[in-house]
Amino acid sequence: MSVSFKLDDHQMALQGLARDFALAEIRPVAAQYDKSGEFPWPVVKKAWEVGLSNLSMPEQYGGGGLSGLDSCIVSEELAFGCAGIAAGISITDLACIPIVLAGDEEQKQRYLGEICSTGKMAALCVTEPEAGSDVSAISTTAKKSGDDYVLSGSKCFITNGSVADYYVVFATTDKSMGQKGLCAFVVPRETQGVTVGKKEDKMGQRASDTSEVVFQDVLVPSANRLGAEGQGFKLIMQTFNRSRPAVASSAVGLSRAAMEYSLEYAKTRSQFGMPIIFNQAIMFMLSDMARDIEASRLLAWKAAWLGDMGLDNAKEAAMAKVTAADAAMRITTDAVQIHGGYGYIKDYPVEKLMRDAKVLQIYEGTSQIQKLLIMRSMLK
Ligand SMILES: Cc1cc2nc3c(=O)[nH]c(=O)nc-3n(C[C@H](O)[C@H](O)[C@H](O)COP(=O)(O)OP(=O)(O)OC[C@H]3O[C@@H](n4cnc5c(N)ncnc54)[C@H](O)[C@@H]3O)c2cc1C
Structure with a gap:
């Protein structure tokens, strides 16, 4: 397939649908959910009704059947509305990537089929108190018993920890084997021994649910294991290669919102007898925003496109994630600066954007870990 930067009719329709949804359904309630920290159920349910959920799951199980690139387009628009609410809408899709990649036909029909037809939710359970960046240190055990x-x-x-109906859980069958001991399981929430712990009170993306999930002697049939024993580490990495371009695109959407608010403000705010946009210092911040957004979007699209072509995209997915996340942090910080004192006040939207941006440098692998992955690819 040749490279084109022109979206086709289907992609433009998708982009329009997601943008309209972001403006009509997400933006108006973004500040309210940021303040309350409640899960935005009505918006998430509506997104499912209009077909903006489960987009990358295969069509035969009721999903949207979208390519990675198409998912990036939607991801950018939803996060343009609010990155926290967008996470609530799209994390189920991300959490189910291991099922799409490693599930057998029966597992796909059962889990993806049910999730797509009912709007049920899923969560991806990798991180532990002692295993964050170092996934191979996972110590949740999976002991064979008959x-x-x-x-x-x-x-x-x-x-989605406290709102999910299904958990995709990574555990170790033998901790001494490190990453070679990992494997993944689908665990329904109602299974005995599963409890939801503390819901975190976060700095940003407060509409998304972030919680502790505890598994205590949870009996899981072998039929719920995704792929073979020992394949878990590879599966997590493959999952991240698919999810990171979309996360990068959500950073682009958030950054675009910050740039639009800043441009508008700079045109209307006057000091020293003229709009502040006529100061070169302000112009340069705005032009850097536009440049960073364009570069981040192109990296995200390229990483997704490589994945869609079945090519190795580990390096490009990491490049897209770190570039877009770091750009979002710079852009939102500058957006607050352009707004002056008003930017620091909650009545204006940019302080929320700055708080929302920070976690983009942390989840789905920190910016430092993305740089390590890029370097590792260069050394191969
Ligand atoms: C809002 C939110 C949502 C999340 N959602 C999920 C989810 O759905 N599922 C899930 O499984 N996890 C989730 N996470 C967890 C997230 O992926 C981890 O927080 C992240 O991978 C970092 O792990 P850690 O917090 O333990 O930090 P650590 O790994 O302890 O890192 C601390 C610092 O050290 C740096 N560091 C660590 N190792 C190295 C190294 N080798 N070289 C250089 N620097 C290094 C890191 O970059 C970081 O700056 C979420 C986190 C947050 C905050």
């Missing part, structure tokens, strides 16, 4: 496994351990910082 035809079942017994899962025990605690997961922290889990997006």
Whole structure:
């Protein structure tokens, strides 16, 4: 397939649908959910009704069947509305990537089919108190017991943790084997021994749910294991290669919102007898924003496109994630600066954007970890 920067009719329709939804359904309630920290159920349900959920799941199970690139386009628009609410809408799709990649036909029909047809939610459970960047240090155990496994351990910082119906859980069958001991399981929330712990009170993206999930002697049938034993680490990395371009695109959407608010403000705010936009210092901040947004979007699209072509995109996915996340932090910080004192006040939207941007440098692998991954690819 040749490279084109022109979106086709289907992609433009999708972009329009997501942008209209962001402006009509997300933006008007973004500040309210940021303040309350409640989960935005009405918006998430509506997104499912209009077909903006489960977009990358295959069509035969009721998903949108979208390519990685198409998902980036939607992701940017939803985060343009509010990155926290966008996470609530799209994390189920992300959490189910291991099922799409490693699930057998029966598992796909059962889990993806049910999630797509009912709007049920899922969460991806990787991180633990002692295993963050170092995924191979996971210590949630999966002990074989006849035809079942017994899962025990605690997961922290889990997006959708307290609202999910299904958990995709990474655990170790043998901790001494490090990354070679990992494997993944689908665990329904109602299974005995599963409890939702503390819901985190966050700096930003407060509409998204982030909670602890505890598994205590949870009996899981072997039929719920995704792929073979020992394949878990590879599966997490493959999952991140698919999810990072979309996360980068959400950073682009958030950055675009910050740039638009800043441009508008700079044109209307006057000091020293003229709009502040006529100061070169302000112009340069705005032009840097536009440049960073364009560069981040192109990296995200390229990383997604490589994945869609079935090519290795580990390096490009990491490049897109770190570039877009770091750009979002710079852009939102400058947006507050352009707004002066008003930018620091909650009545204006940019202080929320700055808080929302920070976690983009942390989740789905920190910016430092993305740089390590890029370097590792260069050394290959
Ligand atoms: C809002 C939110 C939502 C999240 N959602 C999910 C989710 O849905 N599912 C899930 O499993 N996890 C989730 N996470 C967890 C997230 O992926 C981790 O927080 C992240 O991977 C970092 O792990 P850590 O917090 O333990 O930090 P650590 O790994 O302890 O890192 C601390 C610092 O050290 C740096 N560092 C660590 N190792 C190195 C190294 N080798 N070289 C250089 N620097 C290094 C890091 O970059 C960071 O700056 C979420 C986190 C947050 C805050």
